[in-house]
Amino acid sequence: MTPKPLSVSVLRRDLLASFVVFLVAIPLSLGIAVASGAPVAAGLIAAVAGGIVAGLVGGSPLQVSGPAAGLTVIVAGLIQTYGWRATCTITLLGGLLQLALGASRVARTALAVSPAVVHGMLAGVGVVLVLAQVHVVLGGSPQHSAIDNLRELPGQLVHPHTHPALLGALTVLVLLVWSRLPRDGWLRLVPGPLPAIALATVTAWSLGWNAQRVELPETLLGDWSAPVLPDGSLLSVGGAVVSVALVAAVESLLCSVAIDRSRPAGVPRADLDRDLLGQGAGNAVSGFLGGLPIAGVIVRSTANVDAGARSRWSAVMHGVWVLVLALSCGPVIEQVPLPALAALLVVLGVRLMDTARVRDLRHHREAPAYYVTLVGVVVLGLGEGVLLGIGITAVLALRRLTRLSVRAEHLIPAPDDGPVPPRTHVVVEGTLTFLGVPKVTRLLQGVPSGSHVDLDLNVDFMDHAAFDAIHQWRLAHERQGGRVDIDEVHEAWYERAVTGEMSQPRKTPPPTRWWAPWANRRRRSEAELDAPEVSPAAVLLDGVREYHGRTARLVRPIMAELSMEQKPQHLFITCVDSRIVPNIITASGPGDLFINRNVGALVPRHGSRTPDDSVAATVEYAVNVLDIRTITVCGHSNCGAMAALLAGGTEVDHLTGLSRWLKHGNHSLARFLAEEPPGTDESPLTRLCKINVMQQLDNLLTYPWLRDRVESGEIELVGLYLDLQSANVEMLDRTTGAFTPVPDEPVPDGPPQPRSLT
The missing domain is CATH 3.40.1050.10 (Carbonic anhydrase)
Known part of the structure; x- marks a missing residue:
């Protein structure tokens, strides 16, 4: 992807967009660091690394990387298990693994994970985030698990701390009001989290309310020391590294694809392999400097696009703004009350539980994977919940691949047709294997003896057990005076089995949509584009030939019946x-x-x-x-x-x-x-x-x-x-x-x- 020369107008757009993204990134980075149990400075370091390093190296020009809410649960668990410095090492190793994956050009394989699992994971993280941060909003402390947080929540609700609860309510109220302002108003140029946190900070400071505040080290890197190796088995540490790398990679790639769909004209397409390299470099730098893991963040990326960004320099400059603020405005940041940041994360967690996604998944019958993943993340943990969701997705896919539809209709002759034998129409659709034999034979055994049966086999595969069952029934039915006409819509599995010609069927192109216009169905290769225009009569004859080759054999039995009347x-x-x-x-x-x-x-x-x-x-x-x-x-x-x-x-x-x-x-x-x-x-x-x-x-x-x-x-x-x-x-x-x-x-x-x- 060769970058285009920057113009003054592009730089002006990127400069304004970078400041908008910077305003969104500051409260989110602080809040995610607090929710993860990491030092507050770790959130700012991750925002700087995500903006500058991932912005320069990555392959998605408009994507903005930084600490992500979807990684909060993983990081919190790692800190509790290994400690903060060892978690930085895991982040560093996860970045190196992402670099290896990006160099192997396997980025698109990460998109093979079902969206139902990804959205279920994010919804589960949202539930865990809300359950934990509600305690902080009410003036308490979060427990070690979502179940414990849920168990302790009623007591926390009965005995809240007044000042933290009021600050949290004020933050949520400002966010709700801000989201309902007219989109074309000048106030919407300022992202909602900034006025919400600013108002809560001013209120707490001016009224002298008792609430915990953000604590920053004297310098951005504080008492920095090199990351230490985690104290644990190689298997458990390796699993942690893989979890950080893959969850961050999948979330980043999905964000990159989503932003790529809404990119303005003139912005190049995202290079997913390069984007994975950028995420790996950003995580390696962030982990080495003592920052949180980073990923592409849909909230900041969407704000970047909406603010008019046109190149990667917007993301880079937003990282520079964060760095400047962290170095020069530490005393101001330390006035921010933690309940306000927790309330911001509660709203963010609720947004992760997007009910619109559930409606879309329900249409494709993938909602079970979503709910199983969500419950698994909340009850068992992030890794276990994702694995459980992938398992359910595999079961659903296997069920679809072996789905079989069998139906039959008794066609009753008209009174003036005379004494004719009963006629039955049987349709078998799907994948016909030994698993479907009981279903097919149960229906066929209900067909009246001596009847005329039209058996339509609309199947994409038939194994020997299924063929043998149908063939033996056909022979038995015809011995009793009946008649069986078999019509195969796709591959002639039954006919080839009867004749003994069981060589691999020649791959035929998928059937065209017969109802589509000619122009939509003709193949438009480059050679055809250069060919002379085809006459309308030739197009008509091509249609007749297509009819003869694909459709005539299917409608021939029907037309034969209609030929006389x-x-x-x-x-x-x-x-x-x-x-x-x-x-x-x-x-x-x-x-x-x-x-x-x-x-x-x-x-x-x-x-x-x-x-x-x-x-x-x-x-x-x-x-x-x-x-x-x-x-x-x-x-x-x-x-x-x-x-x-x-x-x-x-x-x-x-x-x-x-x-x-x-x-x-x-x-x-x-x-x-x-x-x-x-x-x-x-x-x-x-x-x-x-x-x-x-x-x-x-x-x-x-x-x-x-x-x-x-x-x-x-x-x-x-x-x-x-x-x-x-x-x-x-x-x-x-x-x-x-x-x-x-x-x-x-x-x-x-x-x-x-x-x-x-």
Whole structure:
């Protein structure tokens, strides 16, 4: 990554951003040091090392490194076990391990850890942080474990110390008020932690309140001495080094990826391997000088981006500001009350427990790993909780890989089909191994003897046990007079096992999304970009070839059944607009819809002055010959025909046929002009598009023979509206005249569903 020359404007942006980040870093660094049980100066040393060293060496230009709340629990445990100087050695060795990992270019493998585990770990750290720091806010001292803190909390709440509790409450109140200030206000240029700590400090000093204060050594490095080796077994010390290195690395890399997504234009992408080198160098320097472990911190990094930073010099200069303050403003820092810092960390801990993450994970069914990791970190400890979460993630992944769906439907023949054997449709989807054999055989044994079975094997793998079970059942079923047709959607696992051709199947490219436009599915290699433009006819023929190669064999059984007769139940009238595909928005297939498409989805009224029998002929045939039970009119947003009606038809005057046809939409336009606009922000075009659907349904009722059948309940009229931008379909409520979302569940009096064997 070659840095670009710095301009004056970039340096000015970075200078201002560095000061904002510096204001955020000071209270957080002090608070994290206090929460970890380390010397307060260790937090400032880590902030300086994270800013200057990691900022210069790292590969993420806008990321800001320093002491992180996510490492608080680890550091506190290490200090209790080995002492402070030995913890510095562990930090130093963890930095060297990160340097080795960065040199090995394995940074992206750290991202293989499930986000559920990472966010569960951070939430667990947040719980531990809150439980510990609440005691400090109330004037007490934290215990050695989260469970002990929880056990002692009721007594601490009953007997709080007044002055520390008031300072903590004041700090939290300022943070809450500051977060609700307008984002474009000048006060928001100052980060919330600074005024919160400053106000608490001034209050404690001016009123002479009794509360513990920050204690700094005479110099930043104090009575510095070289780090000492930890006193413990090689295995335990090595585990501590690995824990610090990996937790800090994963947190930094995730922060780097998150900040990389929001980087402004002109800022280069993050180099994760180089970023790991920067974190390793920063931790090595911080540990050697007596500082806390560092990691990329999302709070400071986000503040850096929001403040307008454009290069790594913002992070570097923020480290310089911290160094200058620590050397010159020690007496001021020593006036900061510890309960205020503890309250700041309580708020930070609560933010680590981000409930929005849980909602996202629940959608992907990964919430169990999140909760297990959270509880494990709180009850067992950070390392044990993370390992437990990784184990649960592995179990969930294995369960997904072996997931199997089996379902069946009895297809009951129509009364006029004569004496035909019963037909059963069985679908097997997923990974078919010996684990799924009991499930498949239990269902297949419920298939009636002598029936015709369509067995769809939509599986990505089938082992021999599964093949043998299905094959033996097939032979037995056919011996009893039944028939089995097997259709394999992906690889022909069953066919290859029957023929004995069990060589490794040739890897085929993944199936294209059949519903996507041609332009989205064509491969755009560099060679093709330089190739001459393909004619529309060639593109069409390519589509036919793709159909023959991928789809024809799948729909051939269905088309063979439909080849002599069609029995659709729905007439679907919609616009000719190419963006509307009725079979996609209704999830229907061949033989389901009888479709009429015309400009504007118009239905000429009975006895219209401008005669046109095309739509009427379609409706007559659908109702009187095909015995259609439902007629649907589907409109859509941004309809060109409706736009032409709004413009008075002037834009299409030169198109005589179209101008004549659009006269059938005059009733829709008149209805639009007669109705009062609703109190919504709908555009006039959107309102006309929806009114047009209602008007065309009314136009259908102008045909006396059709109106009689609608009023008798033989035919149902349905209005739909497709919003192109959201791809959502709305349904017309004819009693209120409003379009509402289609309900997720079918209505109770809906059509009967096929009976399932499962």
